Amino acid sequence: MELRIQEYSADLLSQIQSFECGTDDWCRHAERWIKSAPPFRGAIESIETHGNKVWLYFVDVDVFDEKYLVGFSSLGKVKWKIPPPDGLEREAAFIPMLAVSLRFQGKPEGENTKHYSDEIMEHVIRVAREQGHRELCLYVHEDNARARRKYEKHGFSVLGSKNSKGNLAMLKVLDNQLSEGGQPSALESGPRLGDAAAL
Amino acid sequence: MNDLLDQDYSLKLAKKHVEEYSKQDSIKALHNEAMECRDCEDWLEIGLEAFRWLKQADQTIRQAAVEGFAVSSSAPNSIATLYRAWLRPCDRAEGLAKEQIGRGFRLKNLTEFREACEFVRQQVRIIDLEDALDEAQQGEVFDEVFWQRAALKRSDQSDSSR
Numbered sequence: 634m635e636l637r638i639q640e641y642s643a644d645l646l647s648q649i650q651s652f653e654c655g656t657d658d659w660c661r662h663a664e665r666w667i668k669s670a671p672p673f674r675g676a677i678e679s680i681e682t683h684g685n686k687v688w689l690y691f692v693d694v695d696v697f698d699e700k701y702l703v704g705f706s707s708l709g710k711v712k713w714k715i716p717p718p719d720g721l722e723r724e725a726a727f728i729p730m731l732a733v734s735l736r737f738q739g740k741p742e743g744e745n746t747k748h749y750s751d752e753i754m755e756h757v758i759r760v761a762r763e764q765g766h767r768e769l770c771l772y773v774h775e776d777n778a779r780a781r782r783k784y785e786k787h788g789f790s791v792l793g794s795k796n797s798k799g800n801l802a803m804l805k806v807l808d809n810q811l812s813e814g815g816q817p818s819a820l821e822s823g824p825r826l827g828d829a830a831a832l
Numbered sequence: 833m834n835d836l837l838d839q840d841y842s843l844k845l846a847k848k849h850v851e852e853y854s855k856q857d858s859i860k861a862l863h864n865e866a867m868e869c870r871d872c873e874d875w876l877e878i879g880l881e882a883f884r885w886l887k888q889a890d891q892t893i894r895q896a897a898v899e900g901f902a903v904s905s906s907a908p909n910s911i912a913t914l915y916r917a918w919l920r921p922c923d924r925a926e927g928l929a930k931e932q933i934g935r936g937f938r939l940k941n942l943t944e945f946r947e948a949c950e951f952v953r954q955q956v957r958i959i960d961l962e963d964a965l966d967e968a969q970q971g972e973v974f975d976e977v978f979w980q981r982a983a984l985k986r987s988d989q990s991d992s993s994r
């Protein structure tokens with residue numbers, strides 16, 4: 634089933650309040666992030682303060698005229714000066730948060746079937762490229778093996794040691810539309826999601 | 833029932849109860865020896881009462897934000913501070929509870945108290961993750977070493993694609 638993308642904004646807050654993606658700390662963090670209105674530090678605040686983009690992904694089941702929230706992703710940027718504090722300013726794309734609803738994790742099932750989480754990753758990576766970024770980075774808790782596995786599969790590797798909170802900094806080079814190993818990734822060159830109008 | 837005054841009031845009540853719970857911590861520290869099972873239960877109850885007020889204040893303010901009511905920008909910080917403050921006496925309370933159990937007593941509110949501790953510990957860990965995300969967004973996770981490694985990776989990758 635195709636995913637439909639909708640850009641997230643404060644008027645959708647009430648629609649997301651039942652979102653659940655697990656019981657680990659990072660899952661609770663993700664849930665709180667997407668549900669939070671300012672002044673809490675969350676998605677809406679990140680849109681308003683940092684200019685991040687946040688997307689919700691739905692599957693529509695026409696027969697029942699119902700829509701299900703599959704998950705969400707986000708994209709912003711980080712800046713860094715090399716050497717600090719006055720060096721050349723560098724900028725990279727950054728994924729602040731991404732999660733898939735418990736109900737849709739590991740789905741759809743089946744051999745050689747792309748999971749919804751893969752489609753969501755592809756979408757974020759594609760937008761980062763379209764924005765002209767050369768690097769895409771994120772951070773992930775060291776114990777979050779499932780997310781780390783997902784990110785590695787999409788060409789991210791751990792480049793930073795963990796900070797005091799147990800997070801690892803990961804990076805994917807977006808040069809020349811090539812994935813790791815120099816070949817265009819099958820995942821990233823797949824068909825576009827259902828409705829890219831919100832981009 | 834969700835305006836700034838109500839939010840402020842619920843925070844003040846939570847603060848008062850957390851302070852009372854913490855105050856008992858110092859008193860208990862002085863009178864550790866003479867602690868009776870009943871005293872211990874009473875203290876856990878004061879902790880639980882503070883926990884309920886704190887959780888209520890947190891929910892009231894979050895709900896207000898979702899419903900579009902104005903929320904004071906200092907509210908999230910106050911809640912975070914109160915959660916951390918609530919946790920402080922917990923180790924001593926747990927220690928005293930264990931002593932009572934060792935003496936053969938059963939504390940009727942211990943299970944509920946432990947659940948409350950676990951809940952608040954998770955809140956504090958999530959607040960730490962929120963801090964870390966802020967640091968990341970401000971470029972602090974992605975430091976100089978990170979970017980040096982990124983530059984190396986970039987050149988490795990362009991070599992292998994040639």
Ligand SMILES: CC(C)(COP(=O)(O)OP(=O)(O)OC[C@H]1O[C@@H](n2cnc3c(N)ncnc32)[C@H](O)[C@@H]1OP(=O)(O)O)[C@@H](O)C(=O)NCCC(=O)NCCS
Pocket residue numbers: 654655659660663730731732733734737738739740748749750772773774777778779780782783786
């Ligand atoms: C992280 C997340 C988006 C991944 O989506 P998903 O649909 O669950 O991912 P998948 O089912 O495709 O699993 C990803 C990989 O992890 C593996 N995996 C599953 N559970 C695992 C576990 N407990 N430990 C290690 N690996 C695990 C899967 O086998 C799969 O590997 P494979 O592709 O080699 O088969 C989703 O689990 C989620 O939203 N988690 C909670 C929020 C979160 O952690 N967000 C990231 C914050 S940085």
